[in-house]
Amino acid sequence: MNEIKQHVSLTMRPPVEVTVFLLSLLAPGVLYTINNIPALQEPLPILGMAMVVLGSGILLLSLAVGNVKVDPLFYVFAVLSFSSMVALTNALEQDGFISGFMSFYVKIGEPHLSTAYAVMMSYWEGIVHFVLFLCIIHHMFRGRKSYRSLGLLWAGSSIAHQIVLISGVVIGKYGSNIRPAFLRNIPFFLVPFWASFLLFSRPRGMPVITADKIVAEQNKSLLSRPVDLLLSLLLVGAMAFSVFRGFVVLDCPLDMSFTYIYQYEPYLKDPVGFPRIMMLMYLFYALPLLAFLIYGLKIPGCSWMLDWTIFFAGAMTQTQWCHIGASLHSRTPFTYRVPADKWWPVITLNVLLAAAPALLVLRCHANPAYFMKPVPKGQTNDEKKKN
Template identity: 75%
Template structure:
């Protein structure tokens, strides 16, 4: 009986804790370069096993399978790390935290690891299941692309500019291929056609004739995105040490975590300021101007990125590994959590709106035809 590919990937990924436990109990593993070398050898071995698995089955394999399957293994590494840092298990990651990546002991890194080990891992298994059954997985993969890019955009610079920047070991540079992989995956996915519902030209025209005031949900989303722009600019100024009195009050009365010397929250706010603000502005344009088909992809990427970012930010700002002085004050806890949850929910609602009713974003087609008729020509 043939074992489904997603179960093979699951079984291979479950070897990660055993590999970590073995490495942790090898007394020779005290040299930083040796840790990097063995880590890359393990990842190379996983890739070789995946290649042999697909060759043996004589199946034509989507090259993205190897990316998703390899990342699945590292997701279980991340989950093992998070569980150990929170005291649920022990004896797996001590060697790596000492001479590999010491910054992984921070609350932000722990929350990143939980996200990888649960959300990313679940996405990979679903994607691989759909991949080998001929079903579309493009939308799910774009969610991962956004989440993974945000992860590395904050993670790598945060280590360099934060308090761990003077204690970088060679193993840190294994993050470079993990930074590049989602960009390559995005390039591949953008070159593939979207799976679109069949919509008649009459319905497309009717939707695209409606002004913003005739679309209350879109009007609300525009208002919420404008609020997101304002918040992102404000928090960007806060981490840039804006001397205005209300910036000073905000950081000490609501989100002192923004001043945590680990560097991650500061970098995240700057990523929002320089990347999310322009993207939100473009998405607002897409809600106002009909026929912007790119909204269907970029809303997914943005939703994945903000969900990952806000999970890590909220979790780290209340986590016990964050020094007490940088945690959210108890009297403002639910206010701050609610505020940050909304920042994650709005992009998700926007992506859901675009994919549930995409007629407004489709290119106009001749009257009497549908978007599928146009493709056939």
């Protein structure tokens, strides 16, 4: 009876994702107001207005939801949708499409937001993350599909970009000019970890596959699975590229490292610090995970591949988007941009590094039988779970 009442309550109101979308569109107006009223351009007034906007938004969201029991992640995604529009506004202003919205905050709050890396990061947040949030909220209230995979994609992307952003600011040229406003990144750093813990702890939706098909797939060697073999080679290449660039930013004395950083990717020595942190993150974190993913393609029954490939793809796609875009962006000093005559090999290698995890996700979810746990002959995975 309660479920019927909740369904009727939802159908009587406008879709929740529409409400979130409309509330998020208020972000540019709030920024423009603060930017053009000098009295508000002080730390305490800014903090007060932020609290008023946040409180008002949560109140309106509560009214939109009503008495319906909601996932605690809903309010996280709704608030981050507003933040995504703030990021998109920053990107558009830094690229000269609009003006009068963010100059006050960039000047007195977070100067690093004017860098090429932050601009590309803001585009990703304002477009990709925003669309993900709306899709997740739609699935929460109106859709029939689980939003767990979409949530893991966002979590991987968000964690990766926060690690690079915060660490890059601290060790880069902006480290000596950190303002109190920079502390607002702390909750944005912690929330994705909490959300990841919740999402990973929830049961995964498993497709219905018979034991006979699982056994047939898992009896195939890697050589008899050309797609998996090609992906394994691509991941090995990604590992080699990650090791090489990690050594490059660590000032490896080899001639090939010197040649690469000065003739191919001079952006790696940009004093903003973001590319250096990203390469070290690849070396110390992405490299072991790439090895585990190759293991998962070689050994049958690694069901964790279905989740971790999504998480990893979100992280790699986001960081590579920022890295490629920043190495070509006009806000990067000319001496640190990719040379025109080396554009194709450098961009191709970087695109392949982003594409490898994405292609692996498609492979794992298009035909997941190889990654399923063995079940008694004649049963499906759903039947095994019931037993």
